[in-house]
Amino acid sequence: MFVELDLQSDVPIYTQLVDQIVEGIANGGLKPGDPLPSVRSLAADLDINLHTVNKAYQQLKQEGFLQIHRKQGVIVQPGEMPGVTAEFETRMTRQLKALAAESAVRGLNAEQFSAYAERIYRQVSTTDNGRNQP
Amino acid sequence: MFVELDLQSDVPIYTQLVDQIVEGIANGGLKPGDPLPSVRSLAADLDINLHTVNKAYQQLKQEGFLQIHRKQGVIVQPGEMPGVTAEFETRMTRQLKALAAESAVRGLNAEQFSAYAERIYRQVSTTDNGRNQP
Amino acid sequence: MFVELDLQSDVPIYTQLVDQIVEGIANGGLKPGDPLPSVRSLAADLDINLHTVNKAYQQLKQEGFLQIHRKQGVIVQPGEMPGVTAEFETRMTRQLKALAAESAVRGLNAEQFSAYAERIYRQVSTTDNGRNQP
Amino acid sequence: MFVELDLQSDVPIYTQLVDQIVEGIANGGLKPGDPLPSVRSLAADLDINLHTVNKAYQQLKQEGFLQIHRKQGVIVQPGEMPGVTAEFETRMTRQLKALAAESAVRGLNAEQFSAYAERIYRQVSTTDNGRNQP
DNA sequence: GTGGTCTAGACCACG
DNA sequence: GTGGTCTAGACCACT
Structure with a gap:
């Protein structure tokens, strides 16, 4: 995974996660439709709490950057990204x-x-x- | 006073205060050497706690934008402002x-x-x- | 806890606390990475207000002697201590x-x-x- | 007068005054028996409050570095200075x-x-x- | 359970 | 009257 967290930053971890996923989308590392790791596996990878990853994913879903399916897991929003709201x-x-x-x-x-x-x-x-x- | 706070915002009040004072300096509303209200009077004006105002003042002092004198109270840093650190x-x-x-x-x-x-x-x-x- | 406060002293409590923690680091009682008590527990231990402890911790963080993490609490700066500024x-x-x-x-x-x-x-x-x- | 005050220091003015007078004695600028300016004139010189100068003089008298006479005014302790108490x-x-x-x-x-x-x-x-x- | 923020109210040092 | 310090108690965000 391309995520690097600074655990001693004053920026909340879930926010860092959100930012880095958005960056990933911006720089093309993550393309529309691409799968993301499951909450559990990403949490394990980064050695952080499940809730923290979940919170980040939920926020990104809420903003329209991700889709979360029960079976397929998490994918980058396929098709059109949300514009300037x-x-x-x-x-x-x-x-x-x-x-x-x-x-x-x-x-x-x-x-x-x-x-x-x-x-x-x-x-x-x-x-x-x-x-x-x- | 030119400050407007959004008490509902998730941005801490003292941060809003810091930002607006910096803005005041940027737009010339506050010039080097200008006095600022005492913590008590500004707190009363804005109907917030004096510690909240104090926290903002302390942060601005720490960053070199304000000076806090014993008697004269608080003034905008006279002379040179801190550069890009x-x-x-x-x-x-x-x-x-x-x-x-x-x-x-x-x-x-x-x-x-x-x-x-x-x-x-x-x-x-x-x-x-x-x-x-x- | 190895801290001893003189509540009668004219030296502020938070300053005494700062000094004693620095001493603890100097004499090896506290080593880089060591955890410190939470603000609440130390405040309870010393029978002082948690804000007073917090003020000391914040100052030490500011000077680069401590790190304050969201969950893990407070630890002595791991790795290199700040030099002579x-x-x-x-x-x-x-x-x-x-x-x-x-x-x-x-x-x-x-x-x-x-x-x-x-x-x-x-x-x-x-x-x-x-x-x-x- | 050889005194230089930093009005924006966090060191109280009267303390700065005390320190500088002691320094004056240490470096020989002020010798035992030498007269010091009156409270009024020194306050006027330094553009600070009478009380501030008085507080410094009183502290120095208390510690045995100065003598304060009604008529002759203030003089540096003639004869033996106090030792290490x-x-x-x-x-x-x-x-x-x-x-x-x-x-x-x-x-x-x-x-x-x-x-x-x-x-x-x-x-x-x-x-x-x-x-x-x- | 942790620190972060905010409030309320108090006393003191300084000038 | 000013800021500095301390206390007490509360709610919230984060993990």
Whole structure:
């Protein structure tokens, strides 16, 4: 598994898991329809609690990135991924606002900030999922 | 006071307070050397506990954005603000990574993402603090 | 628990706690990776408030001497301890300066002062942490 | 006046004042019998509160470093300075213990620690008051 | 059961 | 009147 957890981070483990699965989808490591490990096996692999993995999966299902079937197990949402929802936009705006403000105070200008954001994006999403072309 | 809190949010109150004060500095509403309300008066204003305000102030002091004096109370760091530290870069990278990945999955491309970031920056930092020019 | 507090002292309880935990690390009573009591149990043991214990733990975490995990609780920083930082040097210099000056006025000469310092050091750091050898 | 205060330090102003006067005595800038500014004039000079200066003077008088006369004003203790009292030894031991422990944890060995202490001593007490000879 | 957060109310040191 | 410290008690997120 490609997941790396930092158990001593202040970021909850299930959140780290969510983030890394989303990253996996973004960089093409996980493609629509791909299977994910079962809750039990992933928990065993990562040596964390079942509930923690389950919570991450449930959140990803709730947001439409995963499907959870009783028999087949867990798979990456086949077909269309959810687009930019109002909820996501609110969340992203709130977080970017805080980052942008702190960046500004620390001396980064608008260009530097957006260039930084773009660089991170390109690191995270090296491969293309086929619909993010200009 | 210009602070608006969302007591229902899952973002801790003291974090919201920290963010909004940083925003205040970024947009010029708070200038270096400006006084901030005492913990007691701000707590009363916002109808929250003084310890919550204190926690926010302490964090901002710790990061070098505020100074806390015995008698004069709390003021915005006069002179130079702290620059881009390693901790800040780590934190910003981690958060941007998650946002960028989710944005990519939801269909935003690199240009859209960085343009969004830049737009937020310009909203937050309308006035200029004098050193963020190209 | 090896902690002894003087509730009458003008030294804050959380500071005494911080000092004694650092001492514990210095004399080998606490080794890297060792667990510390939970805030609640230590507070109960010492008959003080859990917030006071928490404040001490947070400060030690902040300085890099402890790690605070979600579930496992609190452990002594495994691996490398933080070295001599600029802040520490500033703090130590300030305190030693005051002590040295008063010692001089009270009739101790340089050799006596440094011998006293060395004696205290050897009392405090009886065992060896493996890297303080000449 | 040779006093320099850091108003944004967490060290109380009166303590800084006490320390600097003791330093003045240690380095010979202030000799036994020398007059000190009146409470009023020193407070005016340093732009601090009368009470603050008074508190520092009272503490120094209490410890036997100053004499305060109604008419003549304040003078450095003429004749013999107080020696090493039990109270001072307790205080010095407590502070050195904490410093030594933290130094040990941060990787300084006994020699480095005592050498550091000696170096500070010699900075502070360049001139000799005539009785600190070996 | 752990730490994280918040509240309420109190006393003290500082200036 | 200010922040610093401490207590008591509560709810919540995480595991």
